[in-house]
Amino acid sequence: MTFLVLATRANLHNEALAAADAVGADGAPPVGRLNAPALDDAKLWVTRLWDTAAGAIEAAWEDGRAAAAPLIERFGQEILELRETFAEGAKAVIDLVAERLAEYARTLTRRLMSQFEENLTIGVHRFEVRGITVQQKLKMTGTLKASLHELCSFVSEGEITVSAKYAV
Amino acid sequence: MEREEFRDGLLLSLRHALQELTAFDQSAIALAKQVLSAPTIGDSTDALFRLTPAGWVVLVDYCAANWTGNGRHALDLFGGSSFSYLHPKPEGVLVLVHASFALLAALAAEEAGEANPARLSASGIELAGQVEAAGLPAIAHRLLSCLFHLLPAVSAARLPVAEKCLQCGEAAGQTDLVAAGAAACALCRIDLAGETQAERLAAFEALELAIERISAASEAAREQLAVALVSLSRKPENLYLQNLLVHLVPHIKNAGGLTLLAGKQPWPARVTEFSDDEDETAAMEAHVWALRHDLEVDRDHLGLLPVPALRNPTADWLDWTLSHPAYLRAVPNGRSFLEEKDAQRHLLDFAHEVTHVKSLLGYLGLAMAALRAVLLHRRINDWARGGRGPEEILALRRAGFEAPPIDPTNEADLLCAEITLELVLKARALQDVWTAWMEGLAVFGEAAAEVPDPDATQSVGAALRCLVDFRVERKPGQELTQEELQAQVEAFFDDVGGRWASAAEARVPGRLRELMATPHTPYLAGYLAVRGVVAAWRARLGRPLGGPAAFRALVSATRLSIADSIPSLALRSDRFAAAAEAGLSAWVKRLAGLPADRLDLLLTDPAEDERRPPLGWRDGCSVQLSSEEQAALAGNVLRRMVSEAFLSLADPADVGRWGAAGDPDHEKAARWAKGLAELRQREDSKTEEAEAAQMASSWLTLAMLLPLGRADARFYLAVGPEDSKSRLSLIIRKATRAVGMELPSSDFLMLPLSRQTATALAEEVRARGTPRMEVLRLVDLGHYVAPPLPWPLVVLRYGDWLHVLLGDRSTNATLVDGADRDHPLANAIRGRLWPEDPIGLDAMPRGDALASHTLAQLGAAPPGDSFTMVWRSALCTLAERIGDESARRTAQCRAASLMLEALGHTPAHAAEYAAQRFEALTKRAFRLNIATSLFRTGCLPGQDPWLDQRAAEVAASGFDIFERGAHGWDVRAASQGTTA
Known part of the structure; x- marks a missing residue:
């Protein structure tokens, strides 16, 4: 037997964003000294791009894909600017932002799947989960902008269809 | 057996x-x-x-x-x-x-x-x-x-x-034996070095020393030892030593492939002598030749040094120094600072950290120095108790005792240990309470971009300009008038200010965005507090006060107007921390509410009114005060602070842990407190207080000499005859990573020295034998050097030889001659940079070690009577508090929150800001625009189409702190209640 489950809730989305935020994040500066964080170009660029990318995901989540479109466009322009003004570090920056996008997708999916009960009991029958399938396809390849576009489409549906197969 | x-x-x-x-x-x-x-x-x-x-x-x-x-x-x-x-x-x-x-x-x-x-x-x-x-x-x-x-x-x-073997050779005073011992050390280190960087570094440095020692040995010994070492170069695993081994080629007849690397030029000894002009030229040529090769050696050595643990720029609360990762092993030289790839970032980093140091060189610094000096005096007394002599103390220190052993049954020991911990805790409480304000001020300062004032050594900008050398531009044979020279100086200062402004515009919004979300340090609360005060000033003045003027006034206020906000240093640490929080809150509120006439006085640019006496502070208000009056005021405060710090735990009210008055244990503890108070009334106690105050004052005075970078430098010395100049040639490493490369970049400096100076250095080289000297760049933040110098100082140090140059004006003018070992400035620099403390009595910087010592001493002690057990338990609690980083972060956050509440923020908002929850409060896509808005209004409030366009977006972002007043956009003023 198969159940269709309507999934994502806001807390899962926020947890996934928090997990993505943590990728490549610095630890706390040492206590007891007057510090200035090490704010090199790469760090500033990662934050700038990620603010836009995560902002687009937020917009897609809350207001739909159309709301994310301007931010996706801005994201693309910022990547161009990055390549022009910080060519030597652009790859590392892009890799880290891509990793954050992937971590968002991974965490969201993982958390969704963990919502299912491992087994169900209906009457005297006990069903165990035999498989879970996410209905949407998420293509996280190609350019970073395209990946962001995919991800925004993925989350903008408002509900992600995940099916779980249970059997006795 | x-x-x-x-x-x-x-x-x-x-x-x-x-x-x-x-x-x-x-x-x-x-x-x-x-x-x-x-x-x-x-x-x-x-x-x-x-x-x-x-x-x-x-x-x-x-x-x-x-x-x-x-x-x-x-x-x-x-x-x-x-x-x-x-x-x-x-x-x-x-x-x-x-x-x-x-x-x-x-x-x-x-x-x-x-x-x-x-x-x-x-x-x-x-x-x-x-x-x-x-x-x-x-x-x-x-x-x-x-x-x-x-x-x-x-x-x-x-x-x-x-x-x-090396030690015995040195004791024998025979150069051949020394060389043999050094070569044996090098052989061992090289044989033992595996793949680890530390082992290779040890081998490298042992070989360096051996090379120096071999060059001083007899010809026969030189050849024999050099051959033994050069044979190592044939092993492929020793390739990292190859550039260094080339130095041995001149000592042997057949060095194989190394001969090709060494070339045909004569290789100079570390110290040579020349007798006439022709020899001088030859010596210089040899120096240039050798230094070119030594660039490779320097890079090899740098590559083996461990990566510094320091990852970000910092300033130190206790010794008022700053450290920048890029300048831990490099010294700005000429215009190198501006030529580096990360020049803009580094400029803002230095602006941030210099602001910290300058802000600390006031009453907050005095309070730290008072606590530190009293702790030092108490430790001297503690160590000497029981008749311990210097040798016994030294033996205990070498055995790892951070403080004297504690007899857990001895009440005097327990009292001394507690006072030690109390002093450390009070210093840390002050740091934690003031962290938010200090960071907020430094962040504000990054964007201040003041143009350095050629006549002032007091501004942060004046310190930053010391990162760059001023070079006089003149055509060959041209004599400059004083006006022309002054015009060049002013143009140079404008250039530095302009570069600061460019760096701020390009980078501060992004940095602000990062800082407001950096975990665990209350940058956001501090910055909003500073901005709230500035906005209140702007509203009261009725004019758009610029960022640079406001910044300068804030630094002055932070240094000099907080004496009354620091609670009595005699208070027990927990009550002291609470009182310090209240003091900070009251102070920022008073600062925000300064009357217009006082603000006018505070904000008048000294350059616009040369007759105005220096600004000072009295009773929390800016007043006209001569520097002598200000110094006298500070002296009185320092003496009071020292006296209070000595009275730690001398109040019977501090012994409440033994129950209420009347309890026998309580009365016993109260007798200890009273005894301590009576002791402080004795004449010798007063003498001790005067000495401690003098020491604290001296620390603070020396702190005016602030190092901006330091490096080791390979060098060669040519000592000439009496009537000509000797030459010191050295490599100044100006960046550990040059632009576009992963390699260091360096300059050669060829410095003329008198024969006397060169001879003094040569003697040191013969005694020590290391091939590198230390080079530092200092700025005189105050008026340590008279007349005040708005120029950097370059310090060269080799053992006891210390030579100080004026690092500007293309003259390399000598301020301290290396032959003059007792020059006051040399002694001051030694006291500042290499203070003598062979036994390690100055323990305040090692508060954690003191706490660990207490816990270790008391943790293993057998049970005692109830009185001492209570005391021991309390001591352990205090020691654990010292080492509790989480508690310190909580204390910083609490003080920041209270400060914002004092400025009119709601408790809920204040707590959010103090907890650095900028990201939780804002939508992601708007964060950079919020930071940009803060930057633009911080520089100057006014009509700003950029802000007009984004006002709705920023207001909707969840971070509603801006308002449009009579002079345009700004952060809400503190006195008006910053947030609803």
């Missing part, structure tokens, strides 16, 4: 050795006779024999067979209580013989196939130590040389032998 068996085995091995070595040189026996016939061992120092291990066997055998002292035979050494190694008799020979037997035993074990290099090494070093102590370091050296070759080639046991 039983003693008898040991003796028998030893004798057997001795006889065996003698049978094997009957043909051995008779000189050993002759020496032995000479040693034994001499009235004292020291008389035999001229007996220079090259002994082999077998020779020593013979010598020891002779001693053992023939020497009798006080009616005892040498073999009675092993007979019982008549001899104890730990308490040797005064007879030096007896000790010598005993140590010899230990070595023989080790040798015997080797011969018996029981290889134990470590034991052999230890025995040999012990014997050598005795021989050296008997006044025969050269003989000890030879013994160790023999032993070195006896030990397996790649053996950790060889290294201590080699090191002792």
Whole structure:
């Protein structure tokens, strides 16, 4: 037997964003000294791009894909600017932002799947989960902008269809 | 092994050795006779024999067979209580013989196939130590040389032998022996070096030293030792030493492939002498040639140094220095600072950290210095209690005792330990309470971009301009008028200010965005507090006050107007922390509410009113105050602070942990407190307070000399005749990573020195032998050097030789000559950068170690009576508080929140800002725009189309702190209640 489950809730989305935020994040500066964080170009660029990318995901989540479109466009322009003004570090920056996008997708999916009960009991029958399938396809390849576009489409549906197969 | 068996085995091995070595040189026996016939061992120092291990066997055998002292035979050494190694008799020979037997035993074990290099090494070093102590370091050296070759080639046991060998060579004062010892150390280190960077660094530095020592040895020794070391270059794993080994090529006839690397130029010694002009030219050419090669050596060495643990720029609360990762091993030189890839970032980093240092050089710094000086005096007294002398103290410190041992049953010990912890806790409480404001001010300062004032040494901008050399532009033969020179100076200062402004515009919005979300440090709360105060000033003045003017006034206020906001240093630490929080809150509120006339006084640019006396503060208000009056005021405050700090735990109200008044334990504790208070009334206590105040004042004065970068520099020295200039040539590393490269970049500096100065340096080089000197760049933040210098100082240091140059105006004018060892500025720089504290009594910076010591001492102590058990428990709680980083972050957050509440923020908002929850409060896509809005309004409020366009977006972002007033957009003023 198969159940269709309507999934994502806001807390899962926020947890996934928090997990993505943590990728490549610095630890706390040492206590007891007057510090200035090490704010090199790469760090500033990662934050700038990620603010836009995560902002687009937020917009897609809350207001739909159309709301994310301007931010996706801005994201693309910022990547161009990055390549022009910080060519030597652009790859590392892009890799880290891509990793954050992937971590968002991974965490969201993982958390969704963990919502299912491992087994169900209906009457005297006990069903165990035999498989879970996410209905949407998420293509996280190609350019970073395209990946962001995919991800925004993925989350903008408002509900992600995940099916779980249970059997006795 | 039983003693008898040991003796028998030893004798057997001795006889065996003698049978094997009957043909051995008779000189050993002759020496032995000479040693034994001499009235004292020291008389035999001229007996220079090259002994082999077998020779020593013979010598020891002779001693053992023939020497009798006080009616005892040498073999009675092993007979019982008549001899104890730990308490040797005064007879030096007896000790010598005993140590010899230990070595023989080790040798015997080797011969018996029981290889134990470590034991052999230890025995040999012990014997050598005795021989050296008997006044025969050269003989000890030879013994160790023999032993070195006896030990397996790649053996950790060889290294201590080699090191002792070097030590004996130095004690003997013979250059060949020193060279041999240094070469032995290098050989060992190189043999032992694996793939780890630390091992390779040790090998590299040992080889460097060996090369220096070999170059001073006799020709024969040079060749022999150089050949031994150069042969190492043939091993592929030693490729990292190749550039260094080239230095040995001149000493040997056939150096193989290294000869090609060395080239055909004559290689200069570290120190050379020239006698006429022609020689001078040759010396200079040789220096340039050698320095070019040494660039490679410098890069090799730098590559082996461990990556600094410091990842971000910091300033230190206690010694008021700053550290920047890019300038831990590099010194800005010429215009190099501006030419680096990260120049803009570094400029803002320095603006941030210099702001910290300058802000601390006021009453907050005085309070820290008072606590630190009192702790130092208390520790001197604590260590001396019980009649401990310097040697015992030193032995305990070397054994790892951070503080004197605590007798857990001794109430005086417990009291002393608690006062120590209290002083540390109070210093930390002040730091935690003021962290948010200090960080907020420094973040605001990054964007202040003030143009340095050529006549002022007080501004942050004046310190930043010292990162760059000013070069006078003139055509050949042109004489500049004073006006022309002044115009160049002003143009230079404008250029620095302009670069700061460009850096701020390009980077501060992004940095603000990052800082507002950096976890655990209350940048956001501090910044909003500063902005709230500035906005209140702007509203009260009725004019758009610019960021630079506001910043300068805020730094002045932070330094000089907070004396009354620092609670009595006599308070117990928990009550002190609460009072400090209240003090900060009251102070920011008062600062935000300064009346318009006081603000006018505060904000008037000194350059616009030259007749105005320097600004000062009295009773929290800006006043016209001469610098003498300000100094007198500060002196009074410092004396009060020191006196208060000495009264820590002298208030009977502080002993409440033993129950209420009337409880016997409470009364007992109260008697301790009263006793302490009475002690402080004594005349000698007053003297002690005066000394501590003097010390604190001296620290703060020296802190005006702020190092901006430091590096080691390879150098060559050519000493010329009396009537010409000697030359010092060195490599100044100006960046550890040059633009577009992963390699360091360096400049050559060729400095003329007087013969006297060069000779003083040459003597130091001969004594120390290291191939690098230290180079530092300093800025005089105050008026330490008179007349005030708005120029950087460049300090060259090699051992006790300290030479100070004026780092500007293309003149390299000398401020302190290296030959003048007692120059006041040299002493000040030494006191600032290399303070003498051989026993490590200045413990405030090591508060964590003090806490660990207390916990270790009390944790293992057996239970005592109820009174001391309560006390011990309280001490452990205090010590744990010192080491609790989480508690410190909580304290910082709480103080920041209270400060914002005092400025009109709601408790909920204040708590959010203090917890750095900028990201939780804002939508992601708008964060950079919020930061940009803060930057733009921070520089100057006004009509701003950029802000107009984004006002709705920013307002909707969830971070509603802006408003549009009569002068345009700004952060809401503190006095109006910043947030609804």
